[in-house]
Amino acid sequence: MWHILGAGSLGTLWATRLARAGVPVELLLRDSARLHSYQQAGGLTLIEQDQAQHYPIAAQTVADTQPIKRLLLACKAYDAAPAVAQLAHRLAPGADILLLQNGLGSQDEVARAAPQARCIFASSTDGAFRQADFQVVFAGHGHTWLGDPQNIQPPAWLADLHKAGIAHDWSLDILSRLWRKLALNCAINPLTVLHDCRNGELREHPAQLACLSSELVELLQHCGHSHAAEGLHEDVLRVIQATALNYSSMHQDVRQGRRTEIAYLLGYACQAAQRHQLPLPHLYALHAQLLAHLSSRGLPSH
Ligand code: NAP
Numbered sequence: 001m002w003h004i005l006g007a008g009s010l011g012t013l014w015a016t017r018l019a020r021a022g023v024p025v026e027l028l029l030r031d032s033a034r035l036h037s038y039q040q041a042g043g044l045t046l047i048e049q050d051q052a053q054h055y056p057i058a059a060q061t062v063a064d065t066q067p068i069k070r071l072l073l074a075c076k077a078y079d080a081a082p083a084v085a086q087l088a089h090r091l092a093p094g095a096d097i098l099l100l101q102n103g104l105g106s107q108d109e110v111a112r113a114a115p116q117a118r119c120i121f122a123s124s125t126d127g128a129f130r131q132a133d134f135q136v137v138f139a140g141h142g143h144t145w146l147g148d149p150q151n152i153q154p155p156a157w158l159a160d161l162h163k164a165g166i167a168h169d170w171s172l173d174i175l176s177r178l179w180r181k182l183a184l185n186c187a188i189n190p191l192t193v194l195h196d197c198r199n200g201e202l203r204e205h206p207a208q209l210a211c212l213s214s215e216l217v218e219l220l221q222h223c224g225h226s227h228a229a230e231g232l233h234e235d236v237l238r239v240i241q242a243t244a245l246n247y248s249s250m251h252q253d254v255r256q257g258r259r260t261e262i263a264y265l266l267g268y269a270c271q272a273a274q275r276h277q278l279p280l281p282h283l284y285a286l287h288a289q290l291l292a293h294l295s296s297r298g299l300p301s302h
Contacts, residue, residue, distance in 0.1 A: 002160070003028055004072045005062070005083055007044060009128040010100050011074030012136035014166070016046040016055045021164040026066075027059035028087070035061050038134060045135040052135075067092045070157060071117075073110065077101040077264035078302070081109035088114050096155055098122060098146070102249075103185070103264030104178055120155065122146045123177045143167045147174025173227070180228040180235075183216040186266045186283070187236045189250035190290045196251075200244025208282075209236055215280040219269060222276045254297065263302040266290060 004015045005028040019025045027044075029035045043056035060066065062083070068090045075083055080101050091097075095117045099107050111119045125142030146158070146168060154170040161168050171177055187209060191202055202209060213233035220229035253260045270287045273280045291301045 001026060002070050002072055003068045004074060005087070006074035006079075007038065007059070007134060008074065009130055009136050010124070010126065011072070012044050012046060012130075012134070013126060013128045013138060014072055014074060014100075015057055016044055016053070016136075017164040017166055018160060019055050019057050020053075021160070023160045023164060025057055027057055028062050028064075029059055031061055031063070035059060041134040043134070047131065047135065047137045062086050065090065069095050071095065071097045072100065073097055074100050076259075077103050077106035077261045078259065080106040081113045084110050084113045088116075091117050094118070096120060096157070100124060101261075101264065102181070103261055103268060104182055105264045105268045107178075118148065118151065118155075120146055120148050121174045121178060123171075123174065123181055141167070143169070145169050145171040145174060145177050147171035147177070149175050176225050176228040179220055179223065179225045180232075182265060182269060183220060183228065183232055184236060184239055185250075186216055186269050186286075187212045187232075188240060189248040190262075190266055190286050192248040192251045193254050194286075194289055194293060198244065199240050199246050199248055202240050203237075203244075209233070209240075211282040212236075212286065215283045216269070218278060219273050219276075219280060219283070222278055223272055254294070254299065257297070257299070259300050260294065262290060262294065267302070 001024045002018055003026050004011050007027050007029060015025050015027060029038055038059050043054050045052050045054050069092045073080055091114055093116060097110060097114060097117045098120045099110060100122050107119060107121050122144055124144040127140030127142060128136050128138050131137050147170060152172055158170060188199060191208060192199060210233060213236050217229040217232050250260050266287050270284060273283060294301055
């Protein structure tokens with residue numbers, strides 16, 4: 001049985017794909033009001049290539065008492081540790097928690113909140129967004145890398161992902177993958193917010209991109225992830241080109257007045273740089289400008 005916390009974009013994407021492959025799934029919703037809305041909706045809807053498919057998946061609240069052996073955590077990074085703390089007493093000995101959060105920092109917070117569980121980190125390039133409550137559009141078929149920095153043995157339940165058609169690989173160096181994705185995010189997303197532009201328009205700011213990329217390379221090398229630093233600048237330019245017409249996730253969050261995951265992205269990078277006493281002036285300045293921008297829009301800095 002998979003317990004899935006968060007019936008948002010990625011939670012719905014995973015729950016529906018597992019359920020339609022016949023894998024038992026139970027959703028965990030925040031409270032009885034949310035459960036009531038879910039029951040009114042009668043299930044989750046996944047929209048793929050304009051085709052909507054409805055899945056009446058079982059749901060309960062986090063306050064339920066059923067033991068949990070496998071938890072898929074599909075909330076935002078800032079909600080991850082508080083959500084797991086709420087569920088800690090339900091986690092069976094040796095339970096697995098699969099963490100879908102973007103960025104870094106929330107994984108350690110979750111591990112501290114549930115020391116009895118095995119934490120498996122994931123980095124996903126799937127793209128999904130909520131069209132309405134409990135209705136999610138699968139916008140981009142990507143790939144998910146999973147790994148456990150403390151134990152290289154893959155869990156047996158990867159077979160469920162295979163059965164469900166969830167494209168994935170077991171990674172022996174998931175931290176490097178997460179760092180690389182974080183570095184790409186730090187070079188691109190904050191600038192799209194500050195210049196209020198699509199990814200492609202960043203091509204008009206080549207000097208800024210070059211300075212940030214070179215400082216991020218230095219950071220990755222000092223943090224022991226030299227492999228993740230290779231060809232970063234070229235990759236930043238490639239991503240900008242490939243996603244030229246898109247608005248970054250951070251840009252979308254800010255435009256819609258939603259809290260961002262800054263503390264687990266650029267904030268995490270700056271903290272790591274400070275720990276290593278690295279003078280990375282462009283990265284620190286970018287962080288300060290982004291914090292000021294968020295604050296001017298009444299959005300939290302964490
Ligand atoms: P999302 O659509 O905002 O969904 C998050 C869900 O978590 C919401 O349904 C929310 O419930 C639920 N939640 C939060 N705290 C909870 C709690 N204590 N108990 C129960 N439910 C709780 O977020 P998302 O886009 O799926 O993103 C999840 C993570 O995946 C993020 O770190 C994101 O960066 C990463 N990611 C997303 C994508 C994507 O395409 N969406 C791609 C790659 C990575 P309510 O509905 O009640 O608020």
